[in-house]
Amino acid sequence: MDKQYSYAEFLRAMGQPGKESSAEKLLNEIYLDMFLNIIHREQSSNRLLKLIDEALDQKDKKAFMQFTNALQQLNNPKQ
Secondary structure, three states: OOOOOOHHHHHHHHHOOOOHHHHHHHHHHHHHHHHHHHHHHHHHHHHHHHHHHHHHHOOOHHHHHHHHHHHHHHHOOOO
């Protein structure tokens, strides 16, 4: 996942005569990658929330801190 796409790459694909399909393929690949990233993030978030609930139920402070930190990193990847 997390492929890096550039606008220049897209323009290059668009600029090739008779190759509009390569630009469409690139756009489809970008959209698919974005969709998969969103699904992965949602599933990871749901899994971490469940683990946080279990840690709270078990009064496991170490696990709680570990899972909440992981959830924060998932939600704020730039930090």
